[in-house]
Amino acid sequence: MAQFEPTGGLPNIKAPTLGGKQFWTDHRWRQGWRIQHNAITGHWRLLDPENKRMAWGSRAACEAVLDREVAQATLGTRQAVVLMHGLMRSSNSMHGLGKALVAAKPDSWSVVYFEYASTRSSISDHASALREVIDGLPPDVSLSFVGHSMGNIVVRHFIGDLQRAEDNATLQRIRSVVMLGPPNQGSSIARQLAKTGVFGWVTGKGGMELGPGWQEFESKLATPPCPFGIIAGRLPDSALSNPLVAGHGDFVVSVEETKLPGAADFLEVPRLHSFLMDDEVVQKAVAHFLEADSFR
Numbered sequence: 501m502a503q504f505e506p507t508g509g510l511p512n513i514k515a516p517t518l519g520g521k522q523f524w525t526d527h528r529w530r531q532g533w534r535i536q537h538n539a540i541t542g543h544w545r546l547l548d549p550e551n552k553r554m555a556w557g558s559r560a561a562c563e564a565v566l567d568r569e570v571a572q573a574t575l576g577t578r579q580a581v582v583l584m585h586g587l588m589r590s591s592n593s594m595h596g597l598g599k600a601l602v603a604a605k606p607d608s609w610s611v612v613y614f615e616y617a618s619t620r621s622s623i624s625d626h627a628s629a630l631r632e633v634i635d636g637l638p639p640d641v642s643l644s645f646v647g648h649s650m651g652n653i654v655v656r657h658f659i660g661d662l663q664r665a666e667d668n669a670t671l672q673r674i675r676s677v678v679m680l681g682p683p684n685q686g687s688s689i690a691r692q693l694a695k696t697g698v699f700g701w702v703t704g705k706g707g708m709e710l711g712p713g714w715q716e717f718e719s720k721l722a723t724p725p726c727p728f729g730i731i732a733g734r735l736p737d738s739a740l741s742n743p744l745v746a747g748h749g750d751f752v753v754s755v756e757e758t759k760l761p762g763a764a765d766f767l768e769v770p771r772l773h774s775f776l777m778d779d780e781v782v783q784k785a786v787a788h789f790l791e792a793d794s795f796r
Contacts, residue, residue, distance in 0.1 A: 509561030512553060519551040520615035521590050527632045528563070529612055530570050535562045539620035573638050579609040579675065580637055581644045581790060584651025587707055591615045593777065594648065600783040601790070609644070609790065612637070618650060619704040624720065626706065627657035634670065642675040644790055648777050649753065650710060652682035653721065660722035676793060677728040678786050680776045681753045684760040686714030689744040689752060727793035729765040731782055732758040733773055750776065767795045
């Protein structure tokens with residue numbers, strides 16, 4: 501039965517959704533419930549942990565329903581591991597890794613999936629939304645981030661935002677960062693494809709920031725002030741190579757592009773970029789780093 505919610509709520513049928521994909525960005529996360537903003541229409545919605553839409557319309561209406569349904573922001577553990585998907589992907593791409601992490605240490609950390617409209621907004625916008633999600637988590641839990649591809653650049657921008665705002669309280673909560681296939685030096689493939697004009701239309705401002713806009717954009721990024729590790733894909737010499745990627749790499753990001761001075765550990769695996777997070781060796785290495793600040 502449809503019902504009206506207060507303060508700008510619209511009639512709502514509690515129906516399943518796809519959870520986000522390329523048009524929705526999370527701004528609040530509480531026990532798996534998420535308040536999302538649509539990058540195209542500008543409206544808001546509240547999803548429950550099963551991706552059913554529980555309210556939509558204004559943000560205030562969604563906040564009111566969330567407060568009514570889930571009163572307390574709790575996790576059950578003292579550490580939140582925030583998983584960040586990459587460009588043109590969704591949080592679904594990180595579910596295999598998330599399940600592996602929970603299975604490895606169910607009492608050590610809770611997994612938070614961050615969904616963002618990677619092709620529809622700037623990386624700065626994604627970092628700002630991530631900050632809202634983090635601000636809504638219990639203040640007594642430590643934070644770790646595991647990102648794939650562009651998700652790592654969002655995290656680096658987020659940390660840079662915290663530093664510029666002198667938000668030392670949040671910075672001190674960040675325990676570790678693990679980067680999977682990160683374009684830490686920008687993306688040569690993005691620079692090449694941007695010349696076609698189609699790339700920018702498909703990937704949006706965020707994709708262009710990784711390519712032709714990198715030189716200007718890079719100054720907004722921070723090096724994590726905590727232990728961080730990098731896992732790079734390096735395909736065998738016998739594998740098909742990508743002429744748009746210079747040197748060894750995972751067919752999308754070169755090994756050299758992943759590097760960032762100060763890393764606590766660095767690991768190469770023979771996997772394609774899109775499947776790094778699904779690799780069992782990678783999953784075990786991530787779990788080990790979250791505990792010991794090393795992959796082995």
